[in-house]
Amino acid sequence: MFATTSVQVCPTTLLALMERLRETGATIDPAEAVDAAIRLWLAAPSEAPPAAPRGYQWKTLFLPEGTWLRMAYRGDHEYAIVEGDQIMYKGRAISPNQFASGYADSVRNAWQDISIRMPGEKNWKMADARRRELARAAATSAATPAAAAPVAEPNPSMPQPPRNTVPGPSWTEPERRKYRFRLEDVAFD
Numbered sequence: 001m002f003a004t005t006s007v008q009v010c011p012t013t014l015l016a017l018m019e020r021l022r023e024t025g026a027t028i029d030p031a032e033a034v035d036a037a038i039r040l041w042l043a044a045p046s047e048a049p050p051a052a053p054r055g056y057q058w059k060t061l062f063l064p065e066g067t068w069l070r071m072a073y074r075g076d077h078e079y080a081i082v083e084g085d086q087i088m089y090k091g092r093a094i095s096p097n098q099f100a101s102g103y104a105d106s107v108r109n110a111w112q113d114i115s116i117r118m119p120g121e122k123n124w125k126m127a128d129a130r131r132r133e134l135a136r137a138a139a140t141s142a143a144t145p146a147a148a149a150p151v152a153e154p155n156p157s158m159p160q161p162p163r164n165t166v167p168g169p170s171w172t173e174p175e176r177r178k179y180r181f182r183l184e185d186v187a188f189d
Helices: 011-024 032-045 096-104 127-143 179-185
Strands: 056-059 059-064 066-072 076-083 086-089 092-094 114-117
Touching: 011 032, 011 114, 059 066, 059 127, 066 096, 076 096, 086 096, 092 096
Parallel strands: none
Antiparallel strands: 056 059, 066 076, 066 114, 076 086, 086 092
């Protein structure tokens, strides 16, 4: 025999449980139903909310954790890796521009000089090519909306209101520019 302990339950919750047991035709005692529900809840694996993917956000390009960066200069290669939310090179956190410029000892365009290998990939790809692919994919998804609303056409039977042809107050004033400067202001095709 198990020892029991009383737990306070809101009366409306208890009444809802008893009503549910009656509707389903269950023959168990409400205390047994509460005990079974608690046991199921404890036995279920705790599902932690999925953590946000870790990685480095390089302008529009996201580099997930474990991504390798390679800089080739004068026939030699240097490598950096994304650890957490930083790019690590020789034990210190750097930006892609610092990686490219620091290794070459000159100002470099990191987009054109760094190759990237994402986790699970075999081949290296230039950062600029990845950025262009991402922009192209975003443009095509924006250009083809899922359900385009029909464009409301203006009613052709309605006449357009007449334009205001009354001259403004400055139109009646005399021309103040000298003649030789007026022709310079005219845009010729």
